[in-house]
Amino acid sequence: MPWIILAFLVLIIQIMAIIITEYRRPDKAVAWVMILFMIPLVGFLPYYFIAKRYTRHRILSQNEYNQRESFKAELIYRCNQRIPANGLAETVSKNKKLQHIVQNKLNLPITACNETTVYAESEHAFKAMLESIAAAKHHIHLEFYIIRDDELGIQFKQLLIQKAQEGVYVRLLYDGIGSRRLGKAFIKQLREAGVEIGCFSPPLVTFFQRQLNYRNHRKIVVVDGKIGFLGGLNIGDEYLGKDPSFGYWRDTHFSMKGDAVLWIQYTFLTDWYVVKGQLLTDSSYVPVQESHGRDIVQIVKSGPDETILELIFTLIISAKQRIYIETPYFIPDPGVLLAIKTAVMGGVDVRIIIPGTPDKKLVYNCSLSYVQELLQAGVRFYCYQQGFLHAKVLISDDLACSGSTNMDLRSFCDQFELNAVFFDRKIVNRLTDDFFTDLSVSNEIVQSEFEKRPPQQKMKEVFARLLSPFF
Incomplete structure (x- = not known):
């Protein structure tokens, strides 16, 4: 007793x-x-x-802090000089809440003079990355959540080794949890060739630091500080549709030239310091941008210490006509859930595409647990049928946000993510066209049919939703 x-x-x-x-x-x-x-x-x-709250891996000394802030201030000044005379895009200027968020709450500035390329086909995105890396003259910076030792991974490895042997500075960051299956031989070959490598979250170290829940989910490539890539793609054959369990892989990725590249680079350099303790602020890593494109873009880095949740919430509540969402995982924060309900009840056209074939059944059941109540509110849901949907896109009227962030609690609060907000109609229209292309190969979820799913399925959804804070 x-x-x-x-x-x-x-x-x-x-x-x-x-x-x-x-x-x-x-x-x-x-x-x-x-x-x-x-x-x-x-x-x-x-x-x-x-469940330990996030604490920074490495604290800047006062001298390092001053050096980094001076470096950041110089970049902000350079970007501000290239903002058009009319300032922010008209869409933002009309919305005071959104204007306040993008100007004061996000930690990186709006940039102009960008040229953006959107990739809906993974093969084209990887081809562009590899061609840019092959043309590098000074440095190559890569950062990925998942790197696999497969056909695509070997292709990247061999090219990085070649460029390092040519005298190009090559730096690679990977997440220790996401890339836990990456063999030591793969890393050893890169190091022996002169590639500098950092592991963001070594599993054993992270376990004893009680930081297992905080992962670096960013996908970054920067070449010579002049071209940058970000989006949803990791390095692995499945992202090329070569995994038969997934089939065709639908993702969204971007390449950029212009001032936005400075902030993709800044994000990498910040992460490099966290992992390696090297503060890289040499001007050769942030050259004057040659692009004179017309795209206005804001790079948004987020993590457990700088959440993207306020931006997502504001984009939803600011919409007057449409909200289109594509996401592989749909587990909204209570505030985001309420914002979506409020938007659709106010007459906004809200459509959400999720995968028809899940990669994680527990997470998928959790996503389905939100479907019925949002269907009842008037949201239209669709299940993608052509393969696996991994694109992460939010379109709010004439703005779009896309990158590595899923529409789930982990991405909102626990993971290090990188996104871009697009203010120009050209890019927003392209993403909208891609959305409707995906819609054409998706099945709409009909409320009356959805409510007939078996009781055991409903119980799975209830159980999964209770565990949703862990996803």
Whole structure:
């Protein structure tokens, strides 16, 4: 009996510790308390190792801080000199809430004089990346969540080795959790050729630092500081549609020339310092941009210390006519969920495309748990049928936001992401055309039919939704 009383007291203490720590996120608190009841006492161990609030891996010294801020201020000044006389795009200027967010809450400035290329076909995106890397003269910077030792990964590896042997500075960052299957031999060959390599979240180190939940989900390529790539693609054969379990892989990726590249580069250099402790502020990494394009773009870096949630929320509540969303995972924050409901009830055309074939069944069931209540509110849902949908796009009237961020809690709050906000109709129209192309190969979810799904499926969705703060 004393052991039972002691165990009960320990359980109570654990529950109180979770409630006190997570009171700002009641959804997460409820999920962890549920885990405790399912796995009494032992359930606190994963909470201890996973749920610790993010703390910076490396703190800048005062001198380093001053140097980085001076470097950033110089880049901002250069970008501001190239903003057109009429300032922000008309769409933003009309919306005071959105204008306040993009000018004051986001940590990187709006840039002009950009040339943007949109890739809806992975093969074209990888071809452009490899051609740019092959043409590099001074440096190549790469940062990916997943790198595989497969046909595509070997192609990148061999080219990076070749460029390093030619005397080009080559730096590669990868996430230790996302690339946990990447063999030591792959890394060793790159290092021996002169490629500098950093691992953002080494699994063992991250485990003991209790930071396993915080992953670098960015996908970056910068060549000579003059061309930058970002979007949803990692390096692996499945992203070329070579995995038979997924088939055709539908993604959205971008290449850019112009001042936006400075901030893709800045993001890489910031991450490089976090991992390697090297503060790179030489002007050769941020050359004067030669592009005189007309695209106005804002690069948005986000993470557990600088959330993108405010921007997503504002883009949704600001819409007057349309909201189009494509995402492989749809697990909205309560505020975003309410914003979507409010928008559609106000007459906004809200359409959301999710995969028809899931890659993670538990996460997919969680996504489906939101479908019925949003269908009832008037949102139109579609399931993509041509393969696997991995594109991450939000179109709000005449603005678009796309990059590495999924429409889920992990991307909003726990992962390091990189996105771009597009203010020009040319790019927004292209993304809209791609959306409707995807719509043409998707099946709409009909509410009356969806409500007939089996009870066991509904239970799976309920269970998955309770666990959603962990996804």
